[in-house]
Amino acid sequence: MKSRFFTPILAGSGSLLALGVGCGASQSDGSTGLPQPTDGVYLVQTLTSSASTLPACNTKTDGETAMNTSTSELEACVNGQWESISCCSTRSGEVAYNSTTKTLWSCTVAADGGGPQRWVQIATPTGATGPAGATGPTGATGATGPTGPTGPTGPTGAAGATGSTGGTGATGPTGPAGTSYDSLVNIIAVGPSTQCPSGGQEIQIGEDTNNDGILEPSEVQNTVYVCNG
Numbered sequence: 001m002k003s004r005f006f007t008p009i010l011a012g013s014g015s016l017l018a019l020g021v022g023c024g025a026s027q028s029d030g031s032t033g034l035p036q037p038t039d040g041v042y043l044v045q046t047l048t049s050s051a052s053t054l055p056a057c058n059t060k061t062d063g064e065t066a067m068n069t070s071t072s073e074l075e076a077c078v079n080g081q082w083e084s085i086s087c088c089s090t091r092s093g094e095v096a097y098n099s100t101t102k103t104l105w106s107c108t109v110a111a112d113g114g115g116p117q118r119w120v121q122i123a124t125p126t127g128a129t130g131p132a133g134a135t136g137p138t139g140a141t142g143a144t145g146p147t148g149p150t151g152p153t154g155p156t157g158a159a160g161a162t163g164s165t166g167g168t169g170a171t172g173p174t175g176p177a178g179t180s181y182d183s184l185v186n187i188i189a190v191g192p193s194t195q196c197p198s199g200g201q202e203i204q205i206g207e208d209t210n211n212d213g214i215l216e217p218s219e220v221q222n223t224v225y226v227c228n229g
Helices: none
Strands: 002-006 041-043 046-048 065-068 073-078 081-084 095-098 103-108 118-122 183-190 200-207 220-227
Touching: 065 095, 103 200, 103 220, 118 220
Parallel strands: 041 095, 046 065
Antiparallel strands: 002 183, 065 073, 073 081, 095 103, 103 118, 183 200, 200 220
């Protein structure tokens, strides 16, 4: 199954309020109200370095998600308290994304459902710098001062006075800002291969140079693998 997302979707500030499905029998009916991912993506509104620096969980932050960067734990504000969105077999291949820092995490689970299950940060490329704006036109040359009078014949006359320097021409207007492109990510499930003997996720990253909202093969700049096992 192929999932994709792009910056215009992730840049929104709204919370994901659909009732979530957790991991394990106690959470399988969605009664906890954990946010559901959109197309396999959790929108992360808050980054924090410890549990003690999480913002208050109240009506303002209800439904928002936060990533503890020191422990790579994803949490959601639900019913007045922060609850963990565990990385488990039912969430294998889902990702969390913070649009401010353009940071991406993937839920990585062993192929047999055992072993370590954790949110793993994945590097994403920085968008290319747009081309420089056009140089403004050169200002007009100032007027030349008058030539001094010619001296009398015979002895060399005094040189004429040098004319005054013309004023500096006006500065040309600033050229238009260069164009930048949205960064896109494709997440594709792959079977056993040289890169992932037990299968996993192929993550394609690039720029939407034709602004059609789809990361096409010719736009892929980087490919990373998150392997099972």
